[in-house]
Amino acid sequence: MSSMRDIKQRIENVSSVEQIIKAMDMVSSTRLVKARRQLEGIRPMYKELKLIAEEVGTQENAKRHIYYKEREVKNTLYIILTSDRGLCGSYNFNIMSKALKHMNQGKNEKIIIVGSKGYEYFKKRDKNIIHSVLDVADAKVYYGAESLAKMIIDSYLAAEVEEVYIAYTHFENVLTYVPVVERLLPIVSDGTENRDRDDKKYDPDLDSFIDNMIPLYLHMNLFRAYSESHTSEQASRMVNMDAAGKNASEIIEDLTHMYNRKRQAAITQEISEIVGSANILNKGGPDDS
Amino acid sequence: MMEQETSLLEAKKIILNITTPRGLKLSEEADMVIMRCVDGDFGVLPGHEPVSTVLGDGILRIINDGMEKKLAVFGGVVEVDNTSVNIYSTIAQKPEEIDLERAIRDREEAEAGILERTEELRYQSLGVGVRRALVRIEVSTNFEEDDFSEEG
Structure with missing residues (x-):
C-alpha cells in the first residue's frame, strides 16, 4: 500500500507531465495548420507535373530515354522519410516497417534517410545507408528537396542505381495517414493514356524536354512527399498527445479519489481510536480488581 | 465550318494559369502571352497548337486589351493548347x-x-x-x- 504522501507525489508528477503534453498538443496543432497549408499549395503543381511526366512516357520515343527505360535492376535506391522526434504514436514505425518489408523482397538496397528516427532504425539493422539528412528545419526543406533530387539524378545517371523508390506517409485527413512506397524512377507510365494527344509537340525536342522537366518533377515530388510526411507527423502527434492528455486527466482523477479515500480512512481511524479510548476513560479506566 | 471555329477562337482569349509550389498563383485572360523558353522567346496567341516546353529564366509578358503586364518567371514547364496556357514554375513573381x-x-x-x-x-x-x-x-x-x- 502506498502512503498518502506517495500518492500526493504521484499526482504532482502526473499533472506536470500533463502540462507538457498539453503544450506539445498545442504546438503540433499550430504546426499542423502550417504544414497543411504548405501541402495544399504543392499538391496541385505536383499532380499536374506527374500527369505531364506520365503523358510524356506514352510517347514511343520517350521509352528509350533513360528516365523511362526499364533496366536490369542491380541496386535499388530508397528514400525514406521519417521524423526527427518521437512521441508521435506509430507514425515512424509504420513507414519504416513498410519500407523494410519492401526491401526484403530481394532488393539490393541503398538508402537515403531523412529524419533521425529512421536513421537509428536502419542503422541497427545494418542497412546500407549512403546518405542521411538529419535535423531538417522547416524552412530548408524546399532547397533540401532540390539538392536531394539532384543527388538522386546524379546517382541514377551514373548507373549506381537502376531504380528509385520513395517511402513516405500520405496524409488523408487528421485521423488517417497511409504509409506508401512509390517508384520514382524509372517513371511508371502504364495505363495513363487518358489524354489522347498523339499530335502533341514538345519543344525544343522530346529529349531536352524530358531532361529539363524531370529534375523539376522530382524536386516537386520530393517536396510534396516531405510535406505529406510532415503533415502526417504533426497530425499523428496531435492525436496522440490528445489521447495522452486524456489519459493523464483520468489518472489524476483516479489518484485523487484514492487519496481522498485514504485521507477519509485515516480520519475515520483516528476518530475511532479517540472514541475508543474516550469510552475506556469514561468507564473509569480498566478494572482494578 | 472552319470560319466558325476561327471566329470562335478569335473572340476567345487565352486563359493563363500559373501554378507554383504555393498553389495557383495567377489565373487570367490574355490576348497574347510571351515567355522566355530555354531556347528563346516564345509567343502564344489563341488557337495555338498543343505544345509542351520548358522555360528558362526570364520575363513573362502578358498582353491583354493593349495593356502589358510583366512577371519574373524562373524555370518551369509550360503546356499550351488552343485556349489555355498552363505554366508550372517554382518561382513566379509579380513586380510588386x-x-x-x-x-x-x-x-x-x-x-x-x-x-x-x-x-x-x-x-x-x-x-x-x-x-x-x-x-x-x-x-x-x-x-x-x-x-x-x-x-x-
Missing part, C-alpha cells in the same frame, strides 16, 4: 513582390563573385544569380515607370 534593393544587391554580389572565382561550378551558379537579378530588376523598374506614366 520583387524586392528591388535586394535584387540590385544580389546582382552586385554575384558579379563581384564572378570576378574573383574561377571554379567552374561556382561560376555557373553565380551566372544564374546575375541573370535572375537582372530579370527581377527589369521587371520591377518597368513596373515603376508604368506607374509613373499612368499618373502623368
Whole structure:
C-alpha cells in the first residue's frame, strides 16, 4: 500500500507531465495548420507535373530515354522519410516497417534517410545507408528537396542505381495517414493514356524536354512527399498527445479519489481510536480488581 | 465550318494559369502571352497548337486589351493548347513582390563573385544569380515607370 504522501507525489508528477503534453498538443496543432497549408499549395503543381511526366512516357520515343527505360535492376535506391522526434504514436514505425518489408523482397538496397528516427532504425539493422539528412528545419526543406533530387539524378545517371523508390506517409485527413512506397524512377507510365494527344509537340525536342522537366518533377515530388510526411507527423502527434492528455486527466482523477479515500480512512481511524479510548476513560479506566 | 471555329477562337482569349509550389498563383485572360523558353522567346496567341516546353529564366509578358503586364518567371514547364496556357514554375513573381534593393544587391554580389572565382561550378551558379537579378530588376523598374506614366 502506498502512503498518502506517495500518492500526493504521484499526482504532482502526473499533472506536470500533463502540462507538457498539453503544450506539445498545442504546438503540433499550430504546426499542423502550417504544414497543411504548405501541402495544399504543392499538391496541385505536383499532380499536374506527374500527369505531364506520365503523358510524356506514352510517347514511343520517350521509352528509350533513360528516365523511362526499364533496366536490369542491380541496386535499388530508397528514400525514406521519417521524423526527427518521437512521441508521435506509430507514425515512424509504420513507414519504416513498410519500407523494410519492401526491401526484403530481394532488393539490393541503398538508402537515403531523412529524419533521425529512421536513421537509428536502419542503422541497427545494418542497412546500407549512403546518405542521411538529419535535423531538417522547416524552412530548408524546399532547397533540401532540390539538392536531394539532384543527388538522386546524379546517382541514377551514373548507373549506381537502376531504380528509385520513395517511402513516405500520405496524409488523408487528421485521423488517417497511409504509409506508401512509390517508384520514382524509372517513371511508371502504364495505363495513363487518358489524354489522347498523339499530335502533341514538345519543344525544343522530346529529349531536352524530358531532361529539363524531370529534375523539376522530382524536386516537386520530393517536396510534396516531405510535406505529406510532415503533415502526417504533426497530425499523428496531435492525436496522440490528445489521447495522452486524456489519459493523464483520468489518472489524476483516479489518484485523487484514492487519496481522498485514504485521507477519509485515516480520519475515520483516528476518530475511532479517540472514541475508543474516550469510552475506556469514561468507564473509569480498566478494572482494578 | 472552319470560319466558325476561327471566329470562335478569335473572340476567345487565352486563359493563363500559373501554378507554383504555393498553389495557383495567377489565373487570367490574355490576348497574347510571351515567355522566355530555354531556347528563346516564345509567343502564344489563341488557337495555338498543343505544345509542351520548358522555360528558362526570364520575363513573362502578358498582353491583354493593349495593356502589358510583366512577371519574373524562373524555370518551369509550360503546356499550351488552343485556349489555355498552363505554366508550372517554382518561382513566379509579380513586380510588386520583387524586392528591388535586394535584387540590385544580389546582382552586385554575384558579379563581384564572378570576378574573383574561377571554379567552374561556382561560376555557373553565380551566372544564374546575375541573370535572375537582372530579370527581377527589369521587371520591377518597368513596373515603376508604368506607374509613373499612368499618373502623368
